[in-house]
Amino acid sequence: xxxxxxEFIIFLPIxxxxxxxxxxxLRWQNAFVVAASYLFYGWWDWRFLLLIAFTSLxxxxxxLLLGRxxxxxxxxxxxxxxxxxxxxxxxxxxxxxxxxxxxADAFLHGRADRLLLHLVLPVGIxxxxxxxxxxxxxxxRRSLPPSxxxxxxxxxxxxxxxxxxxPIERATSLLPQFQQPRRFSRPLAVDGLRQMxxxxxxxxxxxxxxxxxxxxxxxxxxxxxxxTLLLAAVLFTLQIYGDFSGYSDIAIGCAKLFGIRLRRNFxxxxxxxxxxxxxxxxxxxxxTWFRDYIYIPLGGSRVSRPRVVLNTFVxxxxxxxxxxxxxxxxxxxxxxxxxxxxxxxxxxxxxHTDVVAAGRxxxxxxxxxxxxxxxxxxxMGWVLFRADSIRQAIDYYRHMFSHLFNGAPxxxxxxxxxxxxxxxxxxxxxxxxxxxxxxxxxxxxxSLILRWGRYVLLLFMxxxxxxxxEMPFIYFQF
Amino acid sequence: MKPxxxxxxxFLPVALVGYVLLLCLFGDLGWVRTAVTRMxxxxxxxxxxxxxxxxxxxxxxxLGSSHCYRTFDTRFFAAHGYTSFNLGSSNQTPVQTYVxxxxxxxxxxxxxxxxxxxxxIMRNDGVESAVNLLCNTPLTPQATRMAFSLHNMKVFNTWLxxxxxxxVCHRLERFHEDTLIRAYRYIPGGFCEVDTNEFVRxxxxxxxxTIAPRQLRALRQCIQLFRDRHIPYTLVEIQDAYQLRRSFxxxxxxxxxxxxxxxxxxxxxxxxxxxxFFNSNHLDKPGIQLYNQHLLAxxxxxxxxxxxxxxxxx
Numbered sequence: 001x002x003x004x005x006x007e008f009i010i011f012l013p014i015x016x017x018x019x020x021x022x023x024x025x026l027r028w029q030n031a032f033v034v035a036a037s038y039l040f041y042g043w044w045d046w047r048f049l050l051l052i053a054f055t056s057l058x059x060x061x062x063x064l065l066l067g068r069x070x071x072x073x074x075x076x077x078x079x080x081x082x083x084x085x086x087x088x089x090x091x092x093x094x095x096x097x098x099x100x101x102x103x104a105d106a107f108l109h110g111r112a113d114r115l116l117l118h119l120v121l122p123v124g125i126x127x128x129x130x131x132x133x134x135x136x137x138x139x140x141r142r143s144l145p146p147s148x149x150x151x152x153x154x155x156x157x158x159x160x161x162x163x164x165x166x167p168i169e170r171a172t173s174l175l176p177q178f179q180q181p182r183r184f185s186r187p188l189a190v191d192g193l194r195q196m197x198x199x200x201x202x203x204x205x206x207x208x209x210x211x212x213x214x215x216x217x218x219x220x221x222x223x224x225x226x227x228t229l230l231l232a233a234v235l236f237t238l239q240i241y242g243d244f245s246g247y248s249d250i251a252i253g254c255a256k257l258f259g260i261r262l263r264r265n266f267x268x269x270x271x272x273x274x275x276x277x278x279x280x281x282x283x284x285x286x287x288t289w290f291r292d293y294i295y296i297p298l299g300g301s302r303v304s305r306p307r308v309v310l311n312t313f314v315x316x317x318x319x320x321x322x323x324x325x326x327x328x329x330x331x332x333x334x335x336x337x338x339x340x341x342x343x344x345x346x347x348x349x350x351x352h353t354d355v356v357a358a359g360r361x362x363x364x365x366x367x368x369x370x371x372x373x374x375x376x377x378x379x380m381g382w383v384l385f386r387a388d389s390i391r392q393a394i395d396y397y398r399h400m401f402s403h404l405f406n407g408a409p410x411x412x413x414x415x416x417x418x419x420x421x422x423x424x425x426x427x428x429x430x431x432x433x434x435x436x437x438x439x440x441x442x443x444x445x446x447s448l449i450l451r452w453g454r455y456v457l458l459l460f461m462x463x464x465x466x467x468x469x470e471m472p473f474i475y476f477q478f
Numbered sequence: 479m480k481p482x483x484x485x486x487x488x489f490l491p492v493a494l495v496g497y498v499l500l501l502c503l504f505g506d507l508g509w510v511r512t513a514v515t516r517m518x519x520x521x522x523x524x525x526x527x528x529x530x531x532x533x534x535x536x537x538x539x540x541l542g543s544s545h546c547y548r549t550f551d552t553r554f555f556a557a558h559g560y561t562s563f564n565l566g567s568s569n570q571t572p573v574q575t576y577v578x579x580x581x582x583x584x585x586x587x588x589x590x591x592x593x594x595x596x597x598x599i600m601r602n603d604g605v606e607s608a609v610n611l612l613c614n615t616p617l618t619p620q621a622t623r624m625a626f627s628l629h630n631m632k633v634f635n636t637w638l639x640x641x642x643x644x645x646v647c648h649r650l651e652r653f654h655e656d657t658l659i660r661a662y663r664y665i666p667g668g669f670c671e672v673d674t675n676e677f678v679r680x681x682x683x684x685x686x687x688t689i690a691p692r693q694l695r696a697l698r699q700c701i702q703l704f705r706d707r708h709i710p711y712t713l714v715e716i717q718d719a720y721q722l723r724r725s726f727x728x729x730x731x732x733x734x735x736x737x738x739x740x741x742x743x744x745x746x747x748x749x750x751x752x753x754x755f756f757n758s759n760h761l762d763k764p765g766i767q768l769y770n771q772h773l774l775a776x777x778x779x780x781x782x783x784x785x786x787x788x789x790x791x792x
Contacts, residue, residue: 006629020479186482193486452489456496463497463631464510 001043003250004204004466011040016257026181030151033178033258037160041123048122051089056157058085059132060150063139067146079140083133090129093119098325124164126322130289132157135171137293144172152178161254165247167265167285174262182259191442192256197455198430198441199249200462206423207242208467210235213411213420218386221396226404229396230379236386237379238424241270244283249439264439268431270378271356273370275339276349278378286322290315301344312344313337323385328393332384339377355436419465426461498638505639517613517643517653521547521568522664524614524655527582529666530563535587538562538777540668541579541700542594543570543607545716548760550592552667554770560777564668566594567611571604572696574611577624579703581615590782591704591711592773595697595742597732598759600689608633612640616650675762677755682725687732694735701740710782715744716769719751722758741780747772 001007015036022029042049062082069075097116104112135156138144147153156175162168217224217232224232248265255262265285272278279287291300298311313334320333343349356371357363363371380397387393411417434440444451504510518524521544537560540550546566555562563586565578575593608628612621617640625637644650657663662670704711713736717723723746726732736742747768749755754765761769 184479184482186479189482452492453496455489456493456500459493460497460500460504464501464504464635466631 001040003247003254004200007043011036012254012257019258020184023182023184027151029182030149030155030178033155033160034151034158037155037158037163040160041158041163044123045120051122051125052128052158053154055086055089055129055132056154058082059136059157060147060153062136063146063153064148066136066139075140079136082136086129086133090125092117093121093125095321095325102327127166127168128157128163130168130286131171134168134289134293135175138171144175147171147175147179149179159255159260161251161258161260162262165244165251166283167248167251167263168289169262169285170289174260177260184259188256188259188261191438192253194441194444194455195253195256195439196250197253197458197462198439199246199251199253201246201423201458202242202249202427203246204462204466205419206427207239207246209420209423209465210239210242212467214239214386218396221392221399224399224410225406226400226402227407227409229400230404231409233379233383233386233396233400235420237270237375237382238427240382240385241266242427249441252439268435268440270375271371271432271435272374273352273356273367274343274348274374275336275377276343277352278374279336279340280353286319290319294318301349305345308344309341312341316340326388327390328384328387331390331393332381335381335384339381358436423461423465498642501635501638502642505642510635517650518655518659519568519610519613520659520662521610521614522655522659522662522670523567523610524650524653525657525664526565526567526668527615528655529668530565530582530586533561533563533586533667535589536561536563537589539583539586539588539591540564540566540594541570541575541591542566543596543599544568545596545599545759546570546594547668547670548662548672548756549594549716549766549769550773551665551669551671551766551770553665553669554767555774556667558774562667563588566668567607569599569602569604569607569610571599571602571607572693572700573604573624573628574607576696576699576703577611577618577620578615579700580620581618583703583707583709588709591709593700593711593713595713595715595736596759597687597715597726597729600693600697600732601687602690602693603630604628604690604693605630605633609636612636613643614650617641617644672756672762675756677719677752677757677762679751680721680758682722682758684727685725686727687729689732689735697739711740712780713740713742714773715742716761717744717746717749719755719758721751743776745772 001011015032019029019032019036022032038049038052041052059082062078065078066075069078097118100115100117101112104115108115135144135147135153139146147156152175155178156169156171159169159174159178214232214236217228218236221229221232245266252262252264263285265283267281267284269278269281272281295311295315298314299307300311301308303311316333316337317330318333319336320329320331323329323332340349356367383396383400384390384393387396431440434443437443444454501510526547538555540546540552540562543566547564548566550562550564550566552562552564565575565582565586567574567578570578605628608625608630609632612625612633613636615621617637622637625633655664661672661674663672665671701711715733715736723729733742733744736744749761749765749768754761754768756762756765
C-alpha cells in the first residue's frame with residue numbers, strides 16, 4: 001500500500017481508531033499493529049509476508065538463544081548464524097541476478113540466461129532485514145535484553161509506517177515502546193499530522209513534479225544541451241530528497257499518531273557545509289547503522305591511516321551496494337568515499353556539527369559558498385545514482401560539460417515551471433526557517449487562523465498541483 | 479483523544495471550504511492550469527456539443543479520440559451522400575464516449591456508428607478526456623459519476639471548478655469558442671481541419687499493448703447501447719506512422735481483442751510518413767483524403783444489413 005493512495009486514506013483512520021480503542025489491552029493492541037502492518041505490506045504481494053515473518057522469527061529465536069547462552073563462542077555462532085540467514089535471503093532476492101550477470105559478462109560472453117533467477121525484489125527487504133539484524137547484534141552486545149514477547153517483537157519488525165522505506169529503527173529505541181502501554185498525546189498526534197502534511201507536499205508536489213522532467217531527460221540525455229542536463233541533475237537531487245525525506249516525514253508523523261516516536265532520518269542535508277556534514281544529515285538511520293555495526297567494529301578512524309582509508313571505502317561501497325544491485329551504486333559510493341577521505345584524513349570531518357547560521361536569518365557568504373559547493377558535489381553524485389549504467393553516467397557528464405553553454409535549459413516535459421519554482425521556494429523557506437527544530441514543519445504561528453491557513457494552503461497545493469498518477473517512492477526498490 | 483477528534487472534525491469542513499475557495503480563485507486567475515483545464519482548449523469539444531443540436535437522424539456517427547475528429551471529414555462523406563456527425567474529442571476514451579452517447583445518441587439517432595479504437599486510447603486512464611469533457615460540456619449526473627469513478631484528483635478538481643463555473647457563474651452558456659485554436663479549424667459537423675504538415679520522424683521504444691479493464695468495460699457498455707437500439711457499428715482503427723506502428727510488439731493480440739467485440743476494421747494503406755502524416759499518429763490532408771476514400775469504399779462494400787428489429791434501416 002502506498003502512502004499516496006486512496007487505500008491508505010481509508011486504512012489510516014480505521015487503524016487509528018481501532019488501535020486507540022484497544023489501548024487498555026497492550027497485547028491485543030500490539031497484535032492489531034502486527035495485523036494492520038501485515039495487511040499494509042500484503043496489499044502489495046501477500047506471498048512476501050512469509051518472508052518477513054521468517055526474518056522476524058529467525059531474529060526473535062536467535063535473540064532468545066543469545067539470552068540463554070553464556071559461552072562466548074556459542075553466542076558468536078548464534079549471532080553469525082542469524083546474520084548469515086538474513087543476508088542470504090537479502091542477497092538471493094536483491095543481488096543474485098546482478099552477480100550472476102556480472103559473472104556471465106566476465107566469463108561467459110554475457111550469456112546468463114541459465115544463471116538468472118529473475119526474482120521479484122520484495123519491497124523494503126533491505127529495511128526490515130537491517131532492522132531485524134540490529135536487534136540480534138544489540139542482544140549479542142548485551143545492549144538490550146532479549147524480547148520474550150513475540151507479538152511486540154513482530155510489531156517492532158513490521159510496524160507499517162516505517163516497514164518499507166524506513167527510518168531503520170533500532171531495537172533499543174523502538175522495541176521498548178511496544179513493550180509498555182502507550183498513552184494518547186494530543187500534541188504529539190497534532191505534530192504527527194503536521195509532519196505528514198509536509199511529507200506529502202515534498203513527495204506529491206515537489207518530487208513527483210521533478211520526476212516528470214527528470215525521467216524524460218535521463219531517458220535520452222544525448223538529445224539535450226548541457227544546461228538541460230544540469231537542470232535535470234539538480235531536479236533529480238531535489239526529487240530524491242523530496243521523495244525519500246517526504247516518505248520519512250510521513251512515516252514519522254504517522255507513527256506519532258500511534259504514540260510511537262521514530263528517529264529522525266533527514267536533517268536538512270542540502271544545507272550542509274561539507275560532505276561529512278551531508279552524510280550526518282542524509283538518511284541518518286542508515287548511516288548510523290553502518291557506523292555502529294560496520295565502521296566502528298572495523299576500527300573506525302582510530303586505526304592506522306591505510307586502515308582508515310580502507311574502512312571509509314568499505315563503508316561507502318557497502319552503502320552504495322545497499323541501494324541496489326548495479327555498478328552505478330558502487331560508483332556512487334566510491335565517489336562519496338573519495339570526497340569524504342580528505343576530510344577524515346585531515347581530521348576535518350567534524351568541523352560542522354552545529355546548525356548553519358544559528359541565530360542569524362541568513363548565512364554568511366562563506367557559509368553560502370560552502371553550501372553551494374556541497375550541493376553541487378551532491379548533484380554530481382546523484383547523476384551516477386540515477387543513471388542506468390556507468391556508460392550512461394559517463395556520457396551524461398561528458399554531454400553536460402561539453403555542451404554546458406549551448407543555450408538555455410529546455411523545458412519540454414509536462415511540468416508547469418512556476419509550480420515547480422514555487423514548490424522549491426516553499427521548501428527552501430520552510431526548511432531554512434526550521435533549522436534546529438525537531439522537523440522541518442515544527443515551528444508554527446500561535447494564531448489558530450494563521451496555523452490553519454497554512455495547513456489549508458499546503459493541502460491546496462497538494463490537491464491542486466500533485467502529479468495525479470500514483471508514483472511509487474524511489475526508496476521502495478531498495 | 480476526544481478533543482483531538484473534535485478539533486479534527488472541525489478542521490475538515492474548514493479545509494474543504496478553504497480548498498474550494500482557493501481552487502475557484504486560482505482557477506479564475508489561471509494559476510492552476512495543471513489542475514483545471516479551462517474551456518475552449520484543443521479539441522473543440524465545446525463547439526461540437528453546441529453544434530450537435532442541429533443534427534438529427536444522421537447516417538453515420540463517428541466516435542473516438544483526436545484520430546477520429548481529425549480524420550473523419552464530415553464534408554467528404556456529405557459529398558458522397560452520407561449525412562454524418564463527428565463526436566470525437568481529445569483523448570476520448572470509451573469511458574467518456576459512454577457519457578456522450580448517453581446524452582446524444584437518441585437525438586442523433588444514427589443509422590450506423592464508426593467507433594475509432596486506438597491501442598493508446600484503450601490503455602489510457604481517461605483523465606485528460608474527462609477533464610476536457612467536464613470543462614466543455616454541461617455537467618450532468620452521469621458526468622459527475624464518471625468524474626468520481628476515475629479516482630483522480632485532477633478530475634475531481636476539474637469537476638469542482640466546473641460546478642462553480644457552470645452552476646454558479648453560468649459561464650458555459652455564455653462562452654464562445656474560437657473556430658481556430660492553434661492550427662485547428664472547427665468545421666460544422668465535428669471535424670477539425672489542420673493545414674500544416676510538420677512531420678518529424680521519431681523513435682519509439684518497443685511497447686507491449688494492454689487494454690485497461692475500465693476501458694474495456696466502458697467499450698462493452700457503449701456497444702450495448704448500440705445493440706439495444708439495433709444500431710450497426712464498426713470498430714475502426716486508423717493506422718499510425720511507421721515507427722509508432724512497429725513499436726507495438728503485440729498488435730495482433732489487440733486486433734484479436736477488438737474483433738471479439740464486433741465488426742472490426744484495420745487495414746494498412748500504402749502511405750508515406752512524410753507525405754500522409756501530420757505527426758506520428760495523425761494523418762495530414764492527403765492522408766485524410768486517402769483514408770476517407772478507403773473507408774467510403776469499405777462502407778459501400780459492407781452496406782448495413784437490413785434487420786427487421788431495426789426501424790431505422792430501409
